[in-house]
Amino acid sequence: MPPPTATNLGYTPPDGGWGWAVVLASFISIGFSYAFPKSLTVYFKEIQEYFGTSYSEIACLSSVMLATMYAAGPISSILVNRYGSRPVVMVGGFLVGVGMVSASFGTSIVHLYLCVGVIGGFGLAFNLQPSLTIIGTYFQAKRPLANGLAMTGSPVVLFTLAPLNQLLFDSFGWRGSFLILGGIVLNCCVAGSLMRPVRKMVMSKPKAESSDCNETAAAEAVRTEDSSDKLSCVQRFIDISLFKDRGFLIYLVGNVVLFFGFFAPVVFLAPYAKHQGNDEYSAAFLLSIFALSDMFIRPLTGFVGNTKWIRPKIQYFFAFAVSYNGVCHLLCPLLPGYAGLVVYAVFFGFAFGMLSALLFETLMDLVGAKRFSTAVGLCTIIECGPVLLGPPISGALVDVFGEYKYLYYLCGVFMLLPGIFFFIMHYYNYKKLDEERHKAAAEMRTAEDTVHLNLGLDEK
The missing domain is CATH 1.20.1250.20 (MFS general substrate transporter like domains)
Incomplete structure (x- = not known):
């Protein structure tokens, strides 16, 4: 195993154990984040005809969802830094579900932009960043492998959702399909529940080094106490x-x-x-x-x-x-x-x-x-x-x-x-x-x- 890169975590990541359950949860959450906007294209033609919109207007639905997912990144990061990955992912899955269920009652293309694009996009952002972040807390030496496995969720979910969406469309139309998809995407809440915080095992240090570090840390604390108090709320996160x-x-x-x-x-x-x-x-x-x-x-x-x-x-x-x-x-x-x-x-x-x-x-x-x-x-x-x-x-x-x-x-x-x-x-x-x-x-x-x-x- 190659030596891990220094990340100054302050503890020894388990590099396994419950971490593999976290990888599975991230696999699901990341998979929905990237695959969900692409899979909705199956419904575009019927929605276009239903509302009498142009192709460019209906094509913007996935673009708005992806753009919102990327734009909401800093908000997701602040929430992860404050509350951890588990609650943020669970809220994200709930938001996407609510957005899809609300969209099933849509009366205009603008209604779909708001429900699917904005609400759903925020939910996907709350799924993506926490799933990526928590892997770094569980893995260090095996982190590239863990990230590679988690990112595989995107093509697997897309490969699964594409035929499923076609089946739902043929059986229930776009409104019924959106309602069912709102329930399916709640699986992200289940995935989030698996993302329990890592149990940190602090690395021990030699006594001499520990003494020097304590003295240095104490001096540093005195020097930075005043400046840290001046940090704004945003800069803290x-x-x-x-x-x-x-x-x-x-x-x-x-x-x-x-x-x-x-x-x-x-x-x-x-x-x-x-x-x-x-x-x-x-x-x-x-x-x-x-x-x-x-x-x-x-x-x-x-x-x-x-x-x-x-x-x-x-x-x-x-x-x-x-x-x-x-x-x-x-x-x-x-x-x-x-x-x-x-x-x-x-x-x-x-x-x-x-x-x-x-x-x-x-x-x-x-x-x-x-x-x-x-x-x-x-x-x-x-x-x-x-x-x-x-x-x-x-x-x-x-x-x-x-x-x-x-x-x-x-x-x-x-x-x-x-x-x-x-x-x-x-x-x-x-x-x-x-x-x-x-x-x-x-x-x-x-x-x-x-x-x-x-x-x-x-x-x-």
Whole structure:
């Protein structure tokens, strides 16, 4: 097992035990968070006809839900820091259920925006961040594997909900289906109940080190007492100092760019296949292939990321995954016929799954488990812009040129450039971290030599 990265948790994570029940709960909660908005597209055509709306208006339903989920990230982070993951996830599942049940009585598209998009989006945000955060409290050495398994929930739930939604739609229509889905999503409350706080086993320290630490902590407490009293209520729960963290800024800048091209290739895969003259079932089968590849690669990525060769430099692995996505999109228009789309769906599923499995693990690696909740909240509210704008911008290219290839070229650029950026900047970051460690070690040795010298003079 590779040595765990230092996260200054102050206790030894169990790296197993009840932690695997927490991973299962996160699997369910994360799965609904990402898969639920995508699975609702089955009902769009009937809802569009029922309310007499345009396709763009009905398509905004999933976009509003996803954007709200990302925008509500900081609120979710504050609640997690204050109350813990368990109650926040349970409230989130309840909110999504209430939103779907209320939407089943909808009288207008605006009513659906409010119930499904806003209320449901807030509920999904309360499911996502706590599920990601609590894994970091239970796992350290096995954290990449645990994150990879939890993130597998997204393709598994999507793969399950897609045929289930079609069955519900055929039997009960969109109103009855929304009512039933409101009950199904309450399973997130059950998942939240499994997320009990970790039992912290404090790490013991040598007596001499403990004495020095106590003296240092006491002095530090005196120095910071006045300044801590001046902190605002928000600053107590949101660590604004993250914007001074080099690794966090690298992650944030690259992710803002890559999210412009993250979701659009999935959204337009089936329409692209139909545009080439393939029937609806063949086009839908591409999404199944994509989901199966995604489902297979996520736990494997977590296993590989946990090896002693990859774990110490996992940021390079993430940079490879981002670049791999870009290359897949750039090559997609060059692949001939339906067979080419099948090949693309397989390799894109691998690429998308690798990136998704590493997306939050790399952030936790950069900022540590203690600051992760705040970090993911700040990231998601900034990323909600690209999440909301990416598919419409890509779709505009199809409207202008009448071809899908330019959409995939653009998404390829949006993914390849941040991939290269990550390789370069994380090489710089790793180099600076090594320099800072060597400098700190040298200063510590100098301090120890000074203490020994003073002790020697006192003895004389």
